[in-house]
Amino acid sequence: MPPVHKDVNSKQRQYEAMVRAWSADLYRFAFWLCRNEALAQDLVQETFLRAWKNLDALRDAELAKPWLITILRREHARLYERKRFDTVELDDTVPEDTAWASPERSGDAAHVRDAMMKLPNKYREPLAMQVLGGMSCDEIAAATEQQPGAVMTQLFRARQRLKSLLGGRAAAEGAL
Amino acid sequence: MDCLQFRRQLMAEPRSHDPQLLAHREECPACQAFWLRTQHFEDQLEQAMDVPVPAGLADRILLAQATDARRRQMVRRRGWLAVAASILIAVGGGTVMWRQAQSHSLPVLAVAHMPKEISALALTAAIPDSMVTEGFAERGTTMRGPMPLHVTYVHDCQVGPYRAVHVVSRVDGQPVVALYMPGKMTDKPEHFSRGGWTGREIPLNDGTLVVLAQHASPDALDQAEAGWRMAIDGPGGPSLTSI
Numbered sequence: 001m002p003p004v005h006k007d008v009n010s011k012q013r014q015y016e017a018m019v020r021a022w023s024a025d026l027y028r029f030a031f032w033l034c035r036n037e038a039l040a041q042d043l044v045q046e047t048f049l050r051a052w053k054n055l056d057a058l059r060d061a062e063l064a065k066p067w068l069i070t071i072l073r074r075e076h077a078r079l080y081e082r083k084r085f086d087t088v089e090l091d092d093t094v095p096e097d098t099a100w101a102s103p104e105r106s107g108d109a110a111h112v113r114d115a116m117m118k119l120p121n122k123y124r125e126p127l128a129m130q131v132l133g134g135m136s137c138d139e140i141a142a143a144t145e146q147q148p149g150a151v152m153t154q155l156f157r158a159r160q161r162l163k164s165l166l167g168g169r170a171a172a173e174g175a176l
Numbered sequence: 177m178d179c180l181q182f183r184r185q186l187m188a189e190p191r192s193h194d195p196q197l198l199a200h201r202e203e204c205p206a207c208q209a210f211w212l213r214t215q216h217f218e219d220q221l222e223q224a225m226d227v228p229v230p231a232g233l234a235d236r237i238l239l240a241q242a243t244d245a246r247r248r249q250m251v252r253r254r255g256w257l258a259v260a261a262s263i264l265i266a267v268g269g270g271t272v273m274w275r276q277a278q279s280h281s282l283p284v285l286a287v288a289h290m291p292k293e294i295s296a297l298a299l300t301a302a303i304p305d306s307m308v309t310e311g312f313a314e315r316g317t318t319m320r321g322p323m324p325l326h327v328t329y330v331h332d333c334q335v336g337p338y339r340a341v342h343v344v345s346r347v348d349g350q351p352v353v354a355l356y357m358p359g360k361m362t363d364k365p366e367h368f369s370r371g372g373w374t375g376r377e378i379p380l381n382d383g384t385l386v387v388l389a390q391h392a393s394p395d396a397l398d399q400a401e402a403g404w405r406m407a408i409d410g411p412g413g414p415s416l417t418s419i
Binding site: 031111152 | 185188189190220223225226229230233234238244245292
């Protein structure tokens with residue numbers, strides 16, 4: 001039955017192209033969600049398996065990345081729903097200019113990475129969606145079923161916290 | 177937009193191209209400096225989040241997908257094989273059961289019985305009605321109507337597992353055999369043709385009548401059936417007698 005064969009091949013081709021195009025970005029996103037390389041790989045693999053089973057639901061290639069991120073977030077939520085320990089509360093005051101200035105003077109990517117690792121998940125996740133997924137506040141809000149204003153606050157606090165963490169380290173090293 | 181709004185929005189969306197944001201940046205030197213630092217920090221953040229991807233990740237994902245797809249295909253194939261095997265067993269079993277049922281059907285038994293009594297077909301002299309009545313009585317059947325014309329033979333026989341009254345009558349000069357099996361109930365009349373014999377199986381009274389003949393016309397079978405129906409059921413037929 002040539003038409004069916006052709007259809008299967010085109011689906012396979014679409015899937016392979018999607019894996020090649022987005023698996024790296026998805027891995028990075030998964031890593032920043034779970035902060036564990038092995039688990040991130042498992043998450044990405046499971047995400048793509050689910051994507052394969054539901055590939056017919058993807059109508060627009062432009063939406064492939066946010067679609068995959070949504071699947072991955074659900075997989076992550078299933079795996080880690082009971083393992084969240086995000087209890088750090090942050091104030092949302094705008095820091096002093098010196099504090100704002102500290103991160104860019106305070107360290108390399110490794111230090112920023114360390115600070116990222118310490119960020120609570122509720123800040124790390126939208127930040128990863130924005131920085132790695134290229135998603136706008138509205139898109140993140142739609143994906144996480146929140147108000148755009150709430151997402152903006154999370155992103156604001158995420159950077160505020162990050163800079164605070166980096167500022168503290170820089171201060172300890174005498175960099176400030 | 178004031179400086180506080182500018183910084184709040186920039187902290188949330190550092191790569192924003194909002195015209196209001198950009199306009200404030202142009203008119204406020206302090207915020208312009210803040211914007212530059214924020215962009216620099218954002219560059220560092222992107223660099224930091226760009227963690228190394230394990231080698232061969234895409235290939236492993238594709239391998240997992242191919243393996244999963246193949247496993248599902250095998251499961252589906254096994255499922256189809258199981259269905260096919262079930263159908264085969266059902267058809268085979270059904271065929272065996274059907275053949276078994278067929279080998280015990282009245283037409284088969286009746287035709288198989290004929291060679292034993294083939295000489296009766298040659299008889300042409302009519303026997304008395306009383307002999308016919310007596311023959312049926314021996315099988316526990318009381319005749320309710322007049323005997324058919326020109327009955328030439330009556331005998332109690334064993335047709336397969338069934339006790340039967342074997343009678344032959346002449347219809348248009350041709351011998352037509354009737355086998356009446358009291359107590360053998362059938363659901364509905366059936367016509368048959370096998371082994372050179374044409375006939376029909378008819379539920380009648382509390383038994384079954386099989387009428388059959390070689391080279392006889394349907395009209396002859398009709399006449400024989402009607403004659404024996406009248407004799408066994410009586411003029412009123414089953415509905416009348418049952419009232």
